[in-house]
Amino acid sequence: MAPGMNYLKSTESDGYRRRLMLLFWVAAFFFLVLLARLFYLQIFQGHEYARLSENNCIRLQSILPHRGLIYDRHGRLLVDNRPAYDLLIVPGDVKNMDEVLERLAALTGIAADEFRDRLERNRGPGYRAVLLRQDLDRDAVGLISARRYDLPGVRIDAKPRRQYMYPGLGAHLVGYLGEVSLLELQRPENADLRGGDFVGKTGVERVYDGVLRGERGGRQVEVNARGQVIRILQTVPAKPGASLYLAMDRDLQEETEKLMEGRVGAVVAMDPNNGQVLSMVSSPSFDQNLFARGIRSDEWRALVNNPHRPMENKVIQGLYPPASTYKMISAIAALEEGVVDSETRFFCSGSIRYGDREFRCWRRGGHGSLNLKEALERSCDVYFYHVAQRLSVDRLAWYGRAAGFGRRTGVDLDHEEAGLVPTAAWKRRRTGVPWQGGETLSVIIGQGYNLATCMQAAVMIAALGNGGTLYRPQVVHEIRKAGGGILRPFTPEVTGRLPVEEAHLELVRSALRDVVSSRSGTARRINDPELDIAGKTGTAQVLSRKSDDDETSSRPGFEPHAWFVAFAPYEKPRIAVAVIVEHGEGGSTVAAPIAADVIRFYLEKQMADDKALE
Amino acid sequence: MFDRRLITYFDWGLLALTVLLGGMGVAVLYSAVNAGGHVSQEGLLLKQLLWFAIGGGGMLLSFFVSYKKFDQWGLVIYAGCILLLVAVMVFGRYGGGARRWLVLGPVSVQPSELMKIAICIVLARYFARNFMGQGMGVKDLVQPFILVLIPFILIVQQPDLGTALLLFVIGGSLTLFVGVQKKTLLGFIAAGMAAVPVVWLFLKDYQKHRILTFLDPGRDPLGTGYHIIQSKIAIGSGQLFGKGFLGGTQNALDFLPEQHTDFILSVLAEEWGFVGCSLLLLVYLLFLAWSLNVAYRCRDPFGTFLAVGITIMNFWHIFINMGMVMGLLPVVGVPLPMVSYGGSSVVTTLLGVGILLNISMRRFLSD
Numbered sequence: 001m002a003p004g005m006n007y008l009k010s011t012e013s014d015g016y017r018r019r020l021m022l023l024f025w026v027a028a029f030f031f032l033v034l035l036a037r038l039f040y041l042q043i044f045q046g047h048e049y050a051r052l053s054e055n056n057c058i059r060l061q062s063i064l065p066h067r068g069l070i071y072d073r074h075g076r077l078l079v080d081n082r083p084a085y086d087l088l089i090v091p092g093d094v095k096n097m098d099e100v101l102e103r104l105a106a107l108t109g110i111a112a113d114e115f116r117d118r119l120e121r122n123r124g125p126g127y128r129a130v131l132l133r134q135d136l137d138r139d140a141v142g143l144i145s146a147r148r149y150d151l152p153g154v155r156i157d158a159k160p161r162r163q164y165m166y167p168g169l170g171a172h173l174v175g176y177l178g179e180v181s182l183l184e185l186q187r188p189e190n191a192d193l194r195g196g197d198f199v200g201k202t203g204v205e206r207v208y209d210g211v212l213r214g215e216r217g218g219r220q221v222e223v224n225a226r227g228q229v230i231r232i233l234q235t236v237p238a239k240p241g242a243s244l245y246l247a248m249d250r251d252l253q254e255e256t257e258k259l260m261e262g263r264v265g266a267v268v269a270m271d272p273n274n275g276q277v278l279s280m281v282s283s284p285s286f287d288q289n290l291f292a293r294g295i296r297s298d299e300w301r302a303l304v305n306n307p308h309r310p311m312e313n314k315v316i317q318g319l320y321p322p323a324s325t326y327k328m329i330s331a332i333a334a335l336e337e338g339v340v341d342s343e344t345r346f347f348c349s350g351s352i353r354y355g356d357r358e359f360r361c362w363r364r365g366g367h368g369s370l371n372l373k374e375a376l377e378r379s380c381d382v383y384f385y386h387v388a389q390r391l392s393v394d395r396l397a398w399y400g401r402a403a404g405f406g407r408r409t410g411v412d413l414d415h416e417e418a419g420l421v422p423t424a425a426w427k428r429r430r431t432g433v434p435w436q437g438g439e440t441l442s443v444i445i446g447q448g449y450n451l452a453t454c455m456q457a458a459v460m461i462a463a464l465g466n467g468g469t470l471y472r473p474q475v476v477h478e479i480r481k482a483g484g485g486i487l488r489p490f491t492p493e494v495t496g497r498l499p500v501e502e503a504h505l506e507l508v509r510s511a512l513r514d515v516v517s518s519r520s521g522t523a524r525r526i527n528d529p530e531l532d533i534a535g536k537t538g539t540a541q542v543l544s545r546k547s548d549d550d551e552t553s554s555r556p557g558f559e560p561h562a563w564f565v566a567f568a569p570y571e572k573p574r575i576a577v578a579v580i581v582e583h584g585e586g587g588s589t590v591a592a593p594i595a596a597d598v599i600r601f602y603l604e605k606q607m608a609d610d611k612a613l614e
Numbered sequence: 615m616f617d618r619r620l621i622t623y624f625d626w627g628l629l630a631l632t633v634l635l636g637g638m639g640v641a642v643l644y645s646a647v648n649a650g651g652h653v654s655q656e657g658l659l660l661k662q663l664l665w666f667a668i669g670g671g672g673m674l675l676s677f678f679v680s681y682k683k684f685d686q687w688g689l690v691i692y693a694g695c696i697l698l699l700v701a702v703m704v705f706g707r708y709g710g711g712a713r714r715w716l717v718l719g720p721v722s723v724q725p726s727e728l729m730k731i732a733i734c735i736v737l738a739r740y741f742a743r744n745f746m747g748q749g750m751g752v753k754d755l756v757q758p759f760i761l762v763l764i765p766f767i768l769i770v771q772q773p774d775l776g777t778a779l780l781l782f783v784i785g786g787s788l789t790l791f792v793g794v795q796k797k798t799l800l801g802f803i804a805a806g807m808a809a810v811p812v813v814w815l816f817l818k819d820y821q822k823h824r825i826l827t828f829l830d831p832g833r834d835p836l837g838t839g840y841h842i843i844q845s846k847i848a849i850g851s852g853q854l855f856g857k858g859f860l861g862g863t864q865n866a867l868d869f870l871p872e873q874h875t876d877f878i879l880s881v882l883a884e885e886w887g888f889v890g891c892s893l894l895l896l897v898y899l900l901f902l903a904w905s906l907n908v909a910y911r912c913r914d915p916f917g918t919f920l921a922v923g924i925t926i927m928n929f930w931h932i933f934i935n936m937g938m939v940m941g942l943l944p945v946v947g948v949p950l951p952m953v954s955y956g957g958s959s960v961v962t963t964l965l966g967v968g969i970l971l972n973i974s975m976r977r978f979l980s981d
Binding site: 016017019020023024027028030031033034035037038039041042043045046047048049050052053054058060186188217218219220233234235236 | 708791835836839840843844846847848849850851852853854883884887888891892895898899902903906909910918922925926929933936937940942
């Protein structure tokens with residue numbers, strides 16, 4: 001209390017007493033207004049409101065927005081909506097439920113018990129509609145509509161449903177829809193959604209869900225005693241969602257998938273000049289239409305129990321040792337750090353001793369004496385073992401990260417993996433054991449702790465192709481409003497530059513060309529002067545190599561993964577490709593032909609287009 | 615410490631009115647969660663009874679502390695409520711697109727409700743200490759304005775425009791009661807009217823849309839517009855005597871997610887009719903009159919202003935809630951005291967009653 005303050009001192013009481021009286025009369029007046037309003041509603045208009053109330057007759061119906069469509073880069077429709085008819089019942093409007101359900105069973109050929117089941121499980125307050133059956137076939141819709149006067153409380157709602165025009169095509173890229181989960185409903189950005197709504201679960205359907213979704217509308221309707229709409233009072237139209245134009249070329253995607261048929265692995269093709277993803281395949285795939293109509297539990301089990309993991313997007317989630325494709329980074333690191341120059345030669349006898357261990361070259365007989373360019377062309381391991389003894393793992397890791405390994409590429413898809421570029425500090429943190437010199441020898445040839453995604457390999461090879469720029473891979477080319485105007489145009493995004501001098505880059509690039517075009521290159525099989533491909537093979541060991549006679553042999557089930565990364569044409573690249581085939585053994589025999597076919601298909605199509613333009 | 619005279623002067627009448635209102639509230643809530651026979655949400659009823667118990671405990675607590683302590687601790691109470699509002703911004707739980715609740719174990723509280731009492735306390739404190747009996751000028755009003763503005767800004771962020779504006783309505787009404795110079799008052803009205811178009815220019819489109827919907831629910835026929843139509847049907851169909859206890863049919867429709875909170879009056883009106891509503895209005899009016907009588911008999915300025923502030927708060931709650939449910943006023947989140955379901959509202963109202971009882975029974979004491 002403030003010192004000296006006297007609570008007993010009167011409050012100028014007379015003045016306040018007058019005001020208190022005034023306050024009371026003001027309150028009484030306001031209450032009189034409320035009373036008058038009550039009189040008006042309950043006595044004066046009471047009969048009319050009682051009539052409206054008897055039929056419970058003003059209802060709210062939701063109008064679902066049209067979900068945005070998905071096209072390929074040339075505007076060919078990939079994902080459409082089709083009307084689907086749902087059968088609903090409003091229990092509060094039904095007098096004799098058993099009779100109505102029996103009638104429905106007769107009209108649809110579906111057992112009445114199935115309806116009863118759903119009714120019991122989903123029943124809410126009396127006038128909330130219960131979904132009896134989604135996606136009713138058209139005959140049943142016709143029969144029920146014709147008898148609707150015998151079926152009080154029964155309602156058929158047309159609802160747009162997703163239709164994937166080419167089942168399985170680009171399934172991982174496009175993604176699919178599913179019923180919104182409780183967790184998703186609680187997010188503030190999903191305030192517009194209700195239980196039972198469909199939302200994007202994976203792929204661009206998920207990442208761009210907010211754009212595709214549109215805005216729900218609704219109407220106030222007056223219904224009669226049977227629950228049938230007799231008048232629409234007010235309507236708020238739904239706002240359709242915007243459409244996606246993917247960077248993907250449907251034909252190339254189709255071709256790529258054909259090439260991967262029967263194989264397990266991933267392929268991604270990019271435009272090296274801007275990061276647009278031209279095709280992207282994770283094999284095996286799945287049919288998104290299963291999800292669009294509501295997947296059954298046995299179908300779901302079959303998908304998740306498949307040992308080849310069809311639900312995984314192997315392009316961005318599959319982690320593999322980059323193997324010899326990493327030697328490009330090792331070569332750049334060696335050159336930039338001054339460990340070797342273009343003339344430095346080492347002798348490969350097929351193996352090298354380091355400490356008390358023998359480190360082998362994939363070619364048992366050895367490569368003889370080679371320089372860096374020849375070492376890349378022939379993928380000699382021993383050459384790089386020599387380099388590793390002159391380069392710390394941390395310096396090497398710095399170049400690896402600069403080339404985009406060990407961090408997410410930032411592609412506009414969910415659940416991308418970051419991979420791993422090991423350093424001495426990382427190993428100490430992770431295992432508590434200091435780095436061993438021998439481990440650098442494994443890491444420099446892309447084995448050991450190294451882990452990369454197919455997407456990272458593609459971004460790296462695209463950068464080598466375009467002169468050193470790393471782009472963020474983007475699967476969406478542009479977003480268009482429902483009316484047709486462009487909502488978001490495509491803009492390339494640079495995420496980094498390879499830290500390499502012009503001359504050094506040229507040396508590595510020309511070595512990659514020799515990999516394909518030289519007689520001793522590891523990918524000479526795919527040589528085609530028309531295409532002028534530059535690339536690099538890789539063979540990722542699944543377990544430590546036991547009987548490594550050459551790059552391809554191993555035991556069944558433990559066959560190495562086959563890599564090939566490439567860009568073409570050499571001078572002015574228009575496409576960059578990364579391929580990984582799980583247990584595909586040799587990069588040269590399995591992965592390289594797939595990459596070559598993708599490149600051929602794309603370039604021939606481009607040339608045809610160019611000619612058409614002339 | 616405890617003075618026997620306190621019992622002698624205990625205000626049984628005010629307590630009886632409060633209990634009567636609470637009883638009506640529980641009866642209506644029972645109906646709201648049971649009518650129609652489909653939904654059983656007895657959990658809500660039990661929870662509400664628990665809240666009454668908690669609020670009653672808070673009420674009791676305030677007997678042992680003289681209300682004069684609120685004068686001393688006014689700024690601390692105010693600062694505490696501000697901290698809670700800040701905590702809502704950081705840790706608050708989302709519900710219906712807004713962030714208004716703090717989750718404390720099994721219960722969630724809405725600090726913006728408690729803020730209303732804190733505003734009454736802190737303003738009563740300021741007016742009692744600084745006001746000399748003549749009408750206040752502009753300078754005198756700067757401090758109270760800032761005291762209201764700070765929580766206003768915090769609550770608008772949640773966003774809860776209705777509750778935020780209510781702080782200004784309560785604070786403004788109390789200020790008017792205490793007295794403002796005529797020219798100052800006219801100046802404020804003029805300045806306020808001039809500011810409206812300027813503020814409007816700075817608002818973003820979605821904010822404008824929100825305000826327009828707030829003023830005219832008909833713009834949102836799927837949300838508040840629909841609530842209003844259903845609410846009017848429920849009230850009107852009650853007619854003179856109502857459909858009887860548990861006899862409401864509109865209520866069973868599940869038309870309002872807020873039928874047991876802000877729109878509970880429509881349940882009462884449907885089942886108890888014009889007679890029941892008039893009775894409720896009468897009890898409320900008695901309750902307010904009794905509260906004003908507490909202020910009337912109090913002999914120190916702080917107690918008088920505090921009692922008036924709490925009465926004003928209750929009055930606006932009753933009037934705005936009923937007005938909105940009857941379609942006279944925009945739909946804002948204002949609960950009906952002692953009747954609406956909701957812990958924060960019950961506790962706030964009972965704390966207010968506790969303070970009134972406190973002032974009432976200490977009117978002859980000085981310490």
